[in-house]
Amino acid sequence: MSHDPPPPHLTYPWQAPPPPTGPAHRPPVHAPLGHHSDLRVLRGAYRRQRRVATLTALGYFVLFLVLSAFAPSLMTDPVATGLPAGLLLALLQLPVTWLAIVLYEHTARRHVDPLADRIRKQSALDAKRATRHEGTAR
Template identity: 65%
Template sequence: MSTDSSDLYPARHRPGRHASPAATPQWATPQEQTHLPHRTRPLSGSHRDLRRLRRACRWQRRVATFAALGYFAVFLTLTVEAPSVMTRLAPGGLPTGLLLALVQLPVTWLAVLLYEYTARRYVDPLARRVHRRPDPVPHEEPRS
């Protein structure tokens, strides 16, 4: 019994791969190199607006994330590194750790409100501007 499976999977033709340079067809060899002009970013237009929209969305996500996660990281760091601070009584008779844990909810809501504010102030106007622009490439009709 043979373990050779090459008969089961015959070699497939791969276009563009030739055995030797002599076997390369004439049309496949480059005759002359044409250099395309270097494209620069347009100073205005839909691409610029889309870049600004992406940048505003990234900034918005980062600020809101760092606000919520930053406070949580500070809380965890204090819990691990300074447990004596966390067990000390805060004004009102609660331990400081419990008070800081309860403050996490308002901090999270503040991060959500900050996210909403920056969305209305910076991102939504950019999105409306991009949405109002006419599409430079007409949509193709679906092929039947």
């Protein structure tokens, strides 16, 4: 039982052979998916947007829980006639959550959406150029 040695261009027997070369075997031209720096900026803007909204809503809720656990006398002190501070802070949770949603939408409209639109338009232009290039290459 003899084993044939691998061809000289392969390092290991399980590696695939190199792709064919020559004019008949040109690699396909693909449209670029966008500029990496733009995508990095978009991810960063989206990340900041999520953090601001999440920290606004959760931060207020955690503050409410910490005050309830460690400052019960403050939470039971009346702010107005018959309205304890704890109840007022609990009632303010809903407007604070709405504020977080408004901040999220505002930052999306102002920072994230224009950048995403620019990347989308650029990738559409790149795709058109690549299709035109493929049409002339054939």
